[in-house]
Amino acid sequence: MTRILVVDDSALVRRVLGEILREGDFEVEFARDGVEAMERLHAFKPDVVTLDVEMPGMDGLEVLDRIMVERPCPVVMVSSLTSEGAETTLTALELGAVDFVPKPGGVLSLSADELAPRLIDTVALAAKARVRSSLRLVERLRARRTTGAAGARKRTSVTRSTSSASGAPSGLVVIGTSTGGPAALDVVLSDLPETFPWPVLVAQHMPASFTGSLAARLDGLCALSVVEVTAPTLIETGVVYVARGDADMIVSRRSEGLVVLPAPSSAKHRWHPSVDRLMVSAMDHLAADRLAGVLMTGMGNDGAGAMAALRAAGGRTIAESEASAVVWGMPGELVRADGADFVEDLDDIAGRLIQMLMR
Amino acid sequence: MNDDLLPHFLIEGRDLTEQAAHDLQMLARGPDKIALDSCFRAIHTLKGSAALFDLPPMVRLLHAAEDLLGAMRSGATADPAALPALIEVVDQTDRWLDELAASAVLKTGAEQVEKRLAALMGRAPPPEASDTDPVTTRLGGVAIRYTPRADCYFAGDDPLAIIRAVPGLVDLRIAPREPFGDLARYDPFTCNLVMEAVSTAERGAVEAALRLVADQVVLSELAQTASVETVEAEVRTLRVAAERVDHLSDLTDELVIAKGGLALLAAQAERLAEGHVLAQALRAQQARLDRLVGELHGTVGRIRQAPLAPLFNRFPRLVREVARSLGKTVSFEVEGGETEVDKAVVDGLYEPLLHVLRNALDHGIETPAMREASGKSAASALRLSARSAGDRVVIEVIDDGAGMDPRRIQDMALARGLIDESQAAALDDRAALELIFLPGFSTAATASDLSGRGVGMDAVRSAVARLGGRVEIASQVGKGSTIRLVLPISMALTKIMVVTCSGERFGLAIEGVAETARVAIGQLTPVRDTEAFVLRDQVVPLVHLADLVGASRPTRPEVLRVVVAKVGDESVGIVVDAVVDRLDATIRPMSGLLVNAPGVNGSTLLADGTVLMVLDLQELVG
Amino acid sequence: MSLRLDGDVIRFEGQCRVEDTETLVALLHKAPEAKLDLAACQGMHAAVVQAMLAFGRPVVAWPTEGFLKDHLAPALAGLRPTKL
Structure with missing residues (x-):
């Protein structure tokens, strides 16, 4: 039986999560704080840990940090969907947490009925996820550095000339990802140079309250400028456009050029922002050889159909490899559909894009 | 008491008590802000509507319930006894609605019931004077101003569909809330509309239709003046005696039948020398009539339909x-x-x-x-x-x-x-x-x-x-x-396939027919006491319509005409003599001696005045 | 596809849903002289109506569907039918 360690300071939350998980046929133990969590980690040897983000004493991020060093295993964050919660959760995802579920009981949270299937699915999936145990120290430091620094974003050695690189683009890169995506986006986007020739459009399945924080964090880490798309925006070179959560993003054309804009999420698609819908809209306005698709870690199959169609029409596509993906769902579907020109480990995706578009 | 309004109140009242009861049921399972808000609104609306009538105990009780729900909403109270008490209030309200339906007044003793339930809720009845909303004279209509939230499209709302659902809508205007500005920067998914409309329905009914966007709507009641607009509004809804609608629908049915005669005429014209042009003209005319009669039929049918x-x-x-x-x-x-x-x-x-x-x-x-x-x-x-x-x-x-x-x-x-x-x-x-x-x-x-x-x-x-x-x-x-x-659902036109068997015509609802096929005798294989043929790798058993309707089988032709029907998950082939026509018709339930005849769905009149029995394949074959 | 450009007329067909809104806006940008033919339109999302209001193009044919015919045409008072 899969063993789950539930770490939370609230007895009520422990009880709610515990009941749901036991109903789902998991073996569950509890820890009230970080110290107890570390002790149970070694004694109980859980397959998955669910971790409250906000705890007194050693907070969730510190516990996560120690788990990833001392006994790496899949960790699911239990977060409130507020903007502060988003900030911390994103840091956790970069530090190696596999996924997150909304905290029960909050104003913005799911009711118990909705939470239960979501929690069970997420935990079951996490149990099978690959943990990036050897997360490089430098990444860990970087993730720590940006924690809570939303107000005072650090622009280190990167200097950007917004004028030189910008202008009408000759092509677009579309990146789609889901579970495990924030950390993967960090790796890929931060390796792209300021002079990267094509703008990048990102569809990361996420709630609406998270994508603003995601864009702000990535902007602090990347040479390219990263923005969340909240209104029709002219597409310019040198910019990464992150789709707003709980909605879709589409490419369209106006008299002044190509634009991206948020669109109400379409019932025809199951996950949002929909990678498929974004890619199809891009293909409506650009020739296939002017487009490149990248599909990275995530459950399900969003993006595989449209990207396979792109490749069939003469566009280029990259799927993240099974070896590096936290969940090899979406990229796996793309490979199975014979839709991937290249299958690359996470660390090599940026290099492949540079080689593809900059020679 | 306004007798004219009472039926509306009874309908709306039942909707609202049902809503409130449902919400309370949700609340009984655990804290649920949405259900609490919804329940509060239902009780509030119910109270407002009840105040239009001479029902002081009901209004006071609902007012007390509304107060209690308001306190629960603000977190001021979490009395565990509150929910059962509220459920009793809602049930009592429903009972009072029954009494009103039966005799248009509340039974004596309503005050005692009210006091008991108010005590159960831990609330003293509110003072007499301030509780009832001021009731004005009968109104000319409700003016609606609906300003959807800018992000409403993202929330899945379609403001046009919402306003469309308002009953008695007579005058709709749609305008931008703010100037659109530079169209090169036009954002198609930020809602920038304001809708204004007038409804002739009860305010409560309008509120009910708009309850999900209540925070974005302003209602005001139009005083009954002699303004042209109000007069217009009054004529838009009509009360019509049911018999007249029945008569209208009978006439429509006859029109459907009479229209079918044109096809016969066209066929006859075709046989005349030089008749081709005339036949074509007749068919064109028939197509036009088809469409109009279909629309008329649908409209009359909808008049008779009710949720x-x-x-x-x-x-x-x-x-x-x-x-x-x-x-x-x-x-x-x-x-x-x-x-x-x-x-x-x-x-x-x-x-x-x-x-x-x-x-x-x-x-x-x-x-x-x-x-x-x-x-x-x-x-x-x-x-x-x-x-x-x-x-x-x-x-x-x-x-x-x-x-x-x-x-x-x-x-x-x-x-x-x-x-x-x-x-x-x-x-x-x-x-x-x-x-x-x-x-x-x-x-x-x-x-x-x-x-x-x-x-x-x-x-x-x-x-x-x-x-x-x-x-x-x-x-x-x-x-x-x-x-x-x-x-x-009735009145709806059903598509029927007309087949013949032993010289008689029968109708089959096309809904149950998968396809028709010709099967040569040589292709048949005996299966136990019957026969079957293979259709796209699937063995389809055959039955003879003649057997099903108790007629004698005709002499066996070389090639059988087979109607393939879906019965449950199975395909069954039904042997008929010929497929002669397809038509749209109203199926009337069988009456008199044939009311319980098995396998008969109903009957319809054909253009030549004969009655066509429409068979229920599911029952005949299943 | 419920919207298509046919010469200098944009034809609305069947249900014009929220997903079709950007298609309409892109067509309106692409064909600045195009007029609108709503004859075959069976239903319209408010976002589509809003785009029609914003761009104010002449309508050459109004819908025949009940609600759209009875309420939408009068509601968009500024876009009265014009003869081709």
Whole structure:
């Protein structure tokens, strides 16, 4: 039986999560704080840990940090969907947490009925996820550095000339990802140079309250400028456009050029922002050889159909490899559909894009 | 008291009590802000509407309930006794609505009831003077100003669909809220609209239609003045005697038939020398008439259609009361009330449905102790649902109770002398279940005072048959039962295939026909006592329509004409002499001697005045 | 596809849903002279109506569907039918 360690300071939350998980046929133990969590980690040897983000004493991020060093295993964050919660959760995802579920009981949270299937699915999936145990120290430091620094974003050695690189683009890169995506986006986007020739459009399945924080964090880490798309925006070179959560993003054309804009999420698609819908809209306005698709870690199959169609029409596509993906769902579907020109480990995706578009 | 408004109030009132009861049920499961808000709004609206009438006890009680809900919303109180008290208030309100429906006044003693329930809620009745909203004279209409939120498209709202759902809409204007500015920067998904409209419906009904966007709507009542606009508004809704609508729909049916004559004329013209041009003109004219008559028919049909909600909304309280009297715990769910069917069907269903529900509560559902003993939850689930399926509406009563044991039913039928031993031996499980439909099956000996009022399932079946429908039954011992009423939405045109067999014409609803095929005699293979042919790798058994309708088979031709029908999941080939026509027609339920004829769906009149029997393939072949 | 450009007329067909809004806006940008033919339109999302209001193009044919005919045409008072 899969063993789950539930770490939370609230007895009520422990009880709610515990009941749901036991109903789902998991073996569950509890820890009230970080110290107890570390002790149970070694004694109980859980397959998955669910971790409250906000705890007194050693907070969730510190516990996560120690788990990833001392006994790496899949960790699911239990977060409130507020903007502060988003900030911390994103840091956790970069530090190696596999996924997150909304905290029960909050104003913005799911009711118990909705939470239960979501929690069970997420935990079951996490149990099978690959943990990036050897997360490089430098990444860990970087993730720590940006924690809570939303107000005072650090622009280190990167200097950007917004004028030189910008202008009408000759092509677009579309990146789609889901579970495990924030950390993967960090790796890929931060390796792209300021002079990267094509703008990048990102569809990361996420709630609406998270994508603003995601864009702000990535902007602090990347040479390219990263923005969340909240209104029709002219597409310019040198910019990464992150789709707003709980909605879709589409490419369209106006008299002044190509634009991206948020669109109400379409019932025809199951996950949002929909990678498929974004890619199809891009293909409506650009020739296939002017487009490149990248599909990275995530459950399900969003993006595989449209990207396979792109490749069939003469566009280029990259799927993240099974070896590096936290969940090899979406990229796996793309490979199975014979839709991937290249299958690359996470660390090599940026290099492949540079080689593809900059020679 | 305004008699003219009372029927509207009764309909809306039942909707609102049902909503409130549902919300309270949700709240009983745990804190639920949405349900709490919804319940508050329902009670608030109900109070406002009740204040239009001379019903002080009801208004005061609802006012107190609203206060209590308001306090719960603000977190000022979390009294565990509040919910049961509120449920009692809602049930009492529903009872008062019954009294109003029966006699247009509340029975004496309403004040005592009010005081008791107010005390139960821990609230003293509010002072007399301030509680009722000022009631103005009858109004000319309700002016609506709806300013949707800028992000409403992202929330999944379609403001046009929302405003469209407002009853009695007469004057709609749509304008930008702010100037659109530079169109090169136009954002198609930021809502920038304001909608203004006038409705002739009750304010409560308008509020109900807009309840989900109440925060974005401003309503104001138009004083009744002699302004042109108001006068116009008054004429837009008409009350028409039901007989006149019936007459109109009869005339429409005759028009459908008369129109069919044009096809004959066209065919005759075709045979004349030089008649081709005339035939073409006739056909063009026929196509035009087809369209117009179809529209007319649809419109008349819709006039007669009404949602099931007012009927369905009468049941939750009855179910609660019956369950309480039997000491059973039931979670009753109603869905599909928005489904519309012919008014006659709505009116004719109360008794049968009530009986079926009582049966389920009385015989189907076990006591909490029995349920727990057999490993079920103490509370049983009872569901009443409706959905439309093609030109039919399917109404189901599903319980998770003890189910019906076919053997026991068979024994009871034997004991009552309804069947004899040899008949019993021939029955399979399904046929045994059907025994409950026999007249005299339910007798006083087995019936409690609830369901044993001399009405059995036979009465249910014949009531439903009178409405042109049928009753189906499914049950699993220990798991529960489903009673399914399948009824015509009525008035709708059904597509019919006309076939001949032994010189007679029969109609088959095209809905059940998968395809037609020609099968040479040589392609047939004998299968047990019948024959079959292979259609795309699938063996399709053949039956002869002549056998089904009791006619003699014609001499066997070289090539058989076969209509392939889907019966359940199976395909069955039905051998006919020829397929002669396809047409749209209104199917009327059979009446008189043929009312219970098996396998006959109904009849329709053909253009030449003859009656066409329309066969029910499911029943004939299944 | 419920919207298509046919010469200098944008034809609305069947249900014009929220997903079709950007298609319409892109067409309106692409064909600045195009007029609108709503004859075959069976239903319209508010976002589509809003785009029609914003761009104010002449309508050459109004819908025949009940609600759209009775309420939408009068509601968009500024876009009265014009003869081709």
